[in-house]
Amino acid sequence: MTGTVGAPVVDLTAPLAPLSVAGRLARLRAALAAVGTEGPRPEALVVTTPANIRWLTGFTGSAGVLVVTEDHALLATDGRYRTQASEQLGAAGVEADVDLCIGGVAAQREALAATASSAGAVGLEAGDVTWSAVHTWEEVLAPRPLVATHGVVEDLRVVKDAGEVARMERAAAIADAALGTVLPLLHGAAGGAALTESAFAAALEHAMRTHGAEDRAFETIVASGENSAKPHARPGQRVIRAGDPVVVDFGATFDGYRSDMTRTFCIGGAPTGELATVFAVVAESQVAGVEAVAPGVATGDVDKVCRDRIAAAGWGERFEHGTGHGVGLDIHEGPAVGAGSTAILQPGTVVTVEPGVYLPAVGGVRIEDTLVVTDTGSRPLTRFPKDVPV
Ligand code: GLY
Ligand code: MN
Ligand code: MN
Numbered sequence: 001m002t003g004t005v006g007a008p009v010v011d012l013t014a015p016l017a018p019l020s021v022a023g024r025l026a027r028l029r030a031a032l033a034a035v036g037t038e039g040p041r042p043e044a045l046v047v048t049t050p051a052n053i054r055w056l057t058g059f060t061g062s063a064g065v066l067v068v069t070e071d072h073a074l075l076a077t078d079g080r081y082r083t084q085a086s087e088q089l090g091a092a093g094v095e096a097d098v099d100l101c102i103g104g105v106a107a108q109r110e111a112l113a114a115t116a117s118s119a120g121a122v123g124l125e126a127g128d129v130t131w132s133a134v135h136t137w138e139e140v141l142a143p144r145p146l147v148a149t150h151g152v153v154e155d156l157r158v159v160k161d162a163g164e165v166a167r168m169e170r171a172a173a174i175a176d177a178a179l180g181t182v183l184p185l186l187h188g189a190a191g192g193a194a195l196t197e198s199a200f201a202a203a204l205e206h207a208m209r210t211h212g213a214e215d216r217a218f219e220t221i222v223a224s225g226e227n228s229a230k231p232h233a234r235p236g237q238r239v240i241r242a243g244d245p246v247v248v249d250f251g252a253t254f255d256g257y258r259s260d261m262t263r264t265f266c267i268g269g270a271p272t273g274e275l276a277t278v279f280a281v282v283a284e285s286q287v288a289g290v291e292a293v294a295p296g297v298a299t300g301d302v303d304k305v306c307r308d309r310i311a312a313a314g315w316g317e318r319f320e321h322g323t324g325h326g327v328g329l330d331i332h333e334g335p336a337v338g339a340g341s342t343a344i345l346q347p348g349t350v351v352t353v354e355p356g357v358y359l360p361a362v363g364g365v366r367i368e369d370t371l372v373v374t375d376t377g378s379r380p381l382t383r384f385p386k387d388v389p390v
Contacts, residue, residue: 006388007180010173012212019163019255022093024056024156025073031152032068032123042123042147044069044116046137049128051329052153054256058092059085065108066098067115067122074115076101076108109140116141123149151334158326158334159348165372165381167257168327168350171217172370172381174252175259178207179384186390189240190268197222197235200248208252217251217258218331228264228364231321231356242268245275245363247356251331251370258331260352261382262368265390277313278357278365283386285309286367289323289353293345293371293378299324300341306355307339315357324352327370349373350381 032045047053047066054060056068057075061084064077075098077085082102089095101111116122122141124134126148137146160168182203189195201222208216223233225244233247240246249262264279271279289306303323310319322338327350335343337351345351351373356366367386371378 004177004180005183006385007176008173008383010177012170012174012177016166016170016255017163018091019058019167020093021056021058022097025068025094025097027156028056028068028153029070031156035123035149035152037147037149039147040121040145042119042121042149044119045123045125045149045152046112046116046141047125047153048133049125049153052125052157055153055157055329057094057098058088060088060256061085065112067112069115069119072099072115072118073097074099074101074111076103076112078102078104078108113140116144119144121145121147123147123152125153126150154334157328159346160328160350160372161348164257164328165348165350167255168259168370168372169381171213171252171254171257172259172261172383174208174211174213174254175250175261176382176384177211178204178213178252179248179250179263181207181211183388183390186240186246186265186267190242190390192242195240196237197224197227197240198237200240201235201250204248204250208250213252213254215253217253217260221247221249221262223247223364224267225363226361229358229360229362231358231364231366240267245271245365247364247366249366249368256329258327258329259382260327260331260368260370261384262354262366263384263386264365264367265388267390269389274359275363275365278315278359278363281310281313281315282355282357282365282367285355286353286369289355290369290371290378290380293351293353293373295345295347295373295375297345298341299335299337299343299345299351300339302337302345302351302353303339303341306353310355310357315359318357318359319355320358321356324354324368326351345373347373347375
C-alpha cells in the first residue's frame, strides 16, 4: 500500500489479470472488410505501427511486421525476439492465430509476401510508412496493388476493455503516488530551498519508477514562473521560488498503458492578483469539462464547455490548444477532444480534459485529468487533489 502526501491510498502492487488480445484479429478483419478506399478494398493489412502490433498480438519488440489476411496472420521479426515473441503471443492468447517468422530481412520479406499472396490488394498503414518504405513494400508484395489505409487499427483501440482500463488506472495511481512523494520538495522551495524545474522533474520520474512505473508516459513538463505561460515548456535550470505558478504535466506507463495528469501549484500560498482569477477560471472550466464527459456526447461539445467558460472570462485567445485527447498505448490517440470534433464518446473510451490559460510574463495554469467513459458518465483515473497547498 502507498500512502503519500496528497495522494489517494491505493495498492500499487496488486497483480492484474493477464491482458488477453484474443478476438482483436477478428475485429480487424471485420473492419478491413468495411474499409472505404479510393482504390481496391484491401484484403490484407501490413501492420507496421508498433502500438498496433502490440494491441493485436501482445508483441512488444522494437522491430516487427504483422500481416493479417482474411484467414491468416504472420508476425515477422528478427532473432533478438525469438523467445520473447513466442512467449508474448502465448501470454496474449494468440499463439494459435499468429504464425511466427524469425529471421533476417530476406526471410521475413519472403514469409510476409507468401502470407499476403492470398490477398488481392494489400493495405499499408499510411500514418506509419515512409515514402521509401512504400517503394520497398511495392517490390516485396508485387504484383499486388497497395492501398493506403488510415487508422483502421487505431479506431478499434479507442474503446478500451477492462484489462486496458485497469492498467491505465494503475499508471494513474502510480503517478498520483509519485506526486505525493515529491510534494515536500515544493514545500522546501516555498521555504527557500534551491529546487530547479529539472531537479523536480527528475525526482518525480524517479518516484514513478519507485512506485512501479516501467517508464514515464511522455517528457515530463515542469514549468515555473514565466515559463508556466508556455504550455509545453521543457524543464530547465530555473529555480522554483515562492509566488511561482508551477505547471506539472506528467504521466506513468504501466504494462504499456499510459496516464496523463496536470496540476498547477502556487508556491508558498494562494495565488494573488490576476493569477488568482486564472486559477479559478481554469479550475471551473476543467470541472465543467469533466462533468460533460459521458457516453453519446460529441468530444467537440466537451471542448466547447471548457472553452466557453474561459472565453466568458475574456481569455478565449489564451487557451490555444485542444481540450484533450484519447490515451492508451500512445499518449496521444483518438479521439481528439477539440473544437468541432465530432467523435462520439462511448463507454470504455479514455480521454483527458485539460483546459489552460497562459498569460505571457504573468504565468499559466493548466489542470488535466484522465477519465474513462462509463455507462452513465465518467470516472477519473487520475485522482491527485487539485487544491493541495505547497
Ligand atoms: N503533455 C501532454 C499532454 O498533456 O497532452
Ligand atoms: Mn498532460
Ligand atoms: Mn494530455
